[in-house]
Amino acid sequence: MPGCGPSDASPTPRPPAPEAARAALAAWARRHADLDRAEAPLLVAFSGGADSTALLLAASERWGARVRALHVHHGLQQAAQAFAAHAQRVAAQWGVLLEVRRVQVGLAPRRSPEEAARQARYAALAQAARRQGAAAVLLAHHALDQIETVLLALTRGAGLPGLAAMPERAERDGVTWARPLLEADGRALRAQLAAAGVPWIDDPTNADPQRTRNRLRLQVLPALLEAFPQAPKTFARSARHAASAQGLLEALAAQDLVRLGEPPRLNALRALPPPRRLNALRLWLRQRYGAQASDAQWQALDAQIEAARTRGQRIELRLGPGRVCRAGDELIWTPLVSAATTTTAATATPTPPGSCPAGSKS
Numbered sequence: 001m002p003g004c005g006p007s008d009a010s011p012t013p014r015p016p017a018p019e020a021a022r023a024a025l026a027a028w029a030r031r032h033a034d035l036d037r038a039e040a041p042l043l044v045a046f047s048g049g050a051d052s053t054a055l056l057l058a059a060s061e062r063w064g065a066r067v068r069a070l071h072v073h074h075g076l077q078q079a080a081q082a083f084a085a086h087a088q089r090v091a092a093q094w095g096v097l098l099e100v101r102r103v104q105v106g107l108a109p110r111r112s113p114e115e116a117a118r119q120a121r122y123a124a125l126a127q128a129a130r131r132q133g134a135a136a137v138l139l140a141h142h143a144l145d146q147i148e149t150v151l152l153a154l155t156r157g158a159g160l161p162g163l164a165a166m167p168e169r170a171e172r173d174g175v176t177w178a179r180p181l182l183e184a185d186g187r188a189l190r191a192q193l194a195a196a197g198v199p200w201i202d203d204p205t206n207a208d209p210q211r212t213r214n215r216l217r218l219q220v221l222p223a224l225l226e227a228f229p230q231a232p233k234t235f236a237r238s239a240r241h242a243a244s245a246q247g248l249l250e251a252l253a254a255q256d257l258v259r260l261g262e263p264p265r266l267n268a269l270r271a272l273p274p275p276r277r278l279n280a281l282r283l284w285l286r287q288r289y290g291a292q293a294s295d296a297q298w299q300a301l302d303a304q305i306e307a308a309r310t311r312g313q314r315i316e317l318r319l320g321p322g323r324v325c326r327a328g329d330e331l332i333w334t335p336l337v338s339a340a341t342t343t344t345a346a347t348a349t350p351t352p353p354g355s356c357p358a359g360s361k362s
């Protein structure tokens with residue numbers, strides 16, 4: 001396997017897993033017995049940080065040689081090489097098969113380098129999981145990460161999908177993603193690793209106050225946990241409630257889309273109450289075109305659907321990375337094709353049967 005740990009690192013006994021990680025993983029495994037008992041490999045996303053170190057130890061303890069690790073080398077900061085070297089050293093010492101994948105992070109305007117790195121990381125993990133026939137990719141998010149994710153969603157004015165935060169298991173891109181430490185307290189993981197003398201590396205960018213998530217972690221989380229010690233449990237419960245409600249909304253949207261037709265018919269859309277109509281259209285845009293739009297754009301579309309009761313009334317506006325318009329009684333979405341992305345964007349998105357009038361504004 002490319003990029004396996006250096007062979008000169010002498011194997012040392014693997015330290016015991018932190019109890020907090022072992023307990024959370026055991027409870028997760030009981031809820032997901034199919035993955036617990038499968039024979040296919042489990043791929044730990046191993047950054048070399050405290051959380052994924054705790055996960056790698058707990059997973060190796062429970063599943064032995066089924067466990068493999070993958071470290072993504074982003075190459076964005078100088079320290080990246082040292083992170084990869086640390087991951088290789090640790091994996092070789094503990095006898096874990098590790099692959100290091102170097103990725104090209106495509107930096108683009110209007111997208112933060114962290115978001116670009118995240119996308120590249122998940123793509124590399126998915127590709128490796130498919131190639132290795134892994135039963136799941138294990139991510140090391142824990143209960144405090146979940147609080148941060150819920151708070152982050154609130155600071156952005158997110159709806160239910162955002163408040164649902166991170167699921168403990170999900171299918172995406174043909175891969176099962178699992179978060180077995182979601183019930184573990186990150187403070188306990190670190191304290192127990194430190195007490196056992198297990199090394200890890202701290203990513204210096206995690207201390208950068210320019211990043212919203214870091215400000216939440218460094219300034220808000222300590223105060224919240226002091227005032228509300230139960231927050232790891234209660235935030236997790238709220239996230240589960242939101243996820244469950246979101247599941248119901250998507251089921252309703254799927255039913256409504258059958259009745260609305262493809263492309264959706266305006267008459268049928270107007271027969272639905274506005275929140276229900278937008279709920280259906282959100283699923284339509286996401287499932288059919290892999291796109292999302294802002295709240296302001298959805299509200300503007302809703303107003304135009306309401307107004308388009310006569311034949312001559314046009315619908316024409318920007319919706320996510322495309323535009324939506326009226327063709328007869330149907331709603332048509334077409335991607336915006338910029339000069340830089342002409343061929344790929346045009347071929348990547350299915351062309352809808354109708355089309356917006358030529359020369360219409362975006």
Ligand SMILES: Nc1ncnc2c1ncn2[C@@H]1O[C@H](COP(=O)(O)OP(=O)(O)OP(=O)(O)O)[C@@H](O)[C@H]1O
Nearest residue numbers: 045046047049050051052053070071072139140141
């Ligand atoms: N460079 C990487 N290579 C492989 N997996 C990674 C990498 N960076 C993060 N991950 C995985 O994604 C999860 C979430 O990433 P995030 O950036 O929130 O964590 P982190 O602060 O880098 O993590 P940590 O303390 O793992 O172990 C991590 O717990 C880890 O499982």
